[in-house]
Amino acid sequence: MTRTKKIVGAVALLLVAGIAALAVAISRNAPCGPSVPIAPGVATMKAIVHPCYGKADVLRYEDVAVPQPGDREVLVEVRAVALNPLDWHYLTGTPYVMRLDSGLGRPRSDRLGVDFAGVVAAVGPGVTRFKPGDEVLGSRFGAFAEYAVVAEDRALVPKPSRLSFEQAAAVPVAAITALQGLRDKGRVKAGDKVLINGASGGVGTFAVQIAKALGAEVTGVCSTRNVELVRSLGADHVIDYKQDDFTRGDRRYDVIIDNVGNHPLRAVRRVLEPDGTYVMIGGPKDDRWLGPVLGFLKAPLMSLVSSQRFEVLLAGMNAADLGVLNSMIEAGQVTPVIDRTYALQDIPAAIDYLETQRARGKVVAARP
Ligand SMILES: NC(=O)c1ccc[n+]([C@@H]2O[C@H](COP(=O)([O-])OP(=O)(O)OC[C@H]3O[C@@H](n4cnc5c(N)ncnc54)[C@H](OP(=O)(O)O)[C@@H]3O)[C@@H](O)[C@H]2O)c1
Structure with missing residues (x-):
């Protein structure tokens, strides 16, 4: 074998080994670890968490720390959330290519959910657009919880008065x-x-x-x-x-x-x-x-x-478009269609249902 052939063979072998290693790394599911411990004295809330990739049965409904609003942030008491196929993708970590962003082996964040509607519970310093008691809807990663913190200039808008919290949560994504x-x-x-x-x-x-x-x-x-x-x-x-x-x-x-x-x-x-x-x-x-x-x-x-x-299309969440939708909703041109409403702790069953791809309108979950 000539020297050139040997070099080409070695490079090809390295390439194949590299692709195989990447394929193994990207498709590997690390086992579910224990829950994250909470420091004594910290206020807690219930949230849906997934410490590992998998089906809905890896989801846990457990105590996590209540987030605190920082500068120009709003703390929302979540009343209802909506499910999207996106949640299923984050839960399963598929397609695997998305793990380059969401985390190799296990999810970078164990929280799930995006769409929510609720009531402003507190505001951080510098917040001008919202005050405690305001009814709002918006999107924020990790929304499947009793509270969510959102920057006031992100995807957060007043809830249209004609919508219930369940209907409002159905809107964002x-x-x-x-x-x-x-x-x-x-x-x-x-x-x-x-x-x-x-x-x-x-x-x-x-x-x-x-x-x-x-x-x-x-x-x-x-x-x-x-x-x-x-x-x-x-x-x-x-x-x-x-x-x-x-x-x-x-x-x-x-x-x-x-x-x-x-x-x-x-x-x-x-x-x-x-x-x-x-x-x-x-x-x-x-x-x-x-x-x-x-x-x-x-x-x-x-x-x-x-x-x-x-x-x-790769949709982008923003307050301006939520405002456009609010106008259509207030004008009676758009009304969310709700298929099923689950309790927050029953989100695993709600995800199983959404995965059937037979939903008629939106699948939501609400606090009692
Ligand atoms: N690109 C983006 O930024 C973006 C954003 C949001 C969602 N998405 C994607 O958009 C897709 C739809 O999302 P979604 O929230 O609407 O999902 P969904 O609520 O789960 O959609 C379920 C609906 O799909 C219908 N369906 C299933 N097979 C069909 C077929 N062969 N022909 C026509 N209708 C069919 C079902 O109707 P039947 O029961 O009558 O079949 C059911 O009503 C998902 O793939 C999601 O990942 C993309």
């Missing part, structure tokens, strides 16, 4: 995703023909109502049992995917909002107007390594070879 998908990525304008694939889930039920509020002609795609629900939200047309495949129909759309990602992009192209826009929001989660990431990579590539736009 799902409604902001629908709004940003339609308005920012889809650039929907009055008169546009908009199709929403996955119209009966958490994001979809908001998307149908927001698209109508933006003046679009809306087609919702759902299964037979949800046809009436989607119609009741204002959809002009409903396609029952058990009977018909929207990618084989005659109708063309200006914007397609895809919460499911179950059709190849080449099939979706066929029913998109030549200058239409496809917005990928959700994708199949069966691939434990990359999840929807592959689909997210394919969409921009498709844009390169097409007059149609293929966009990917």
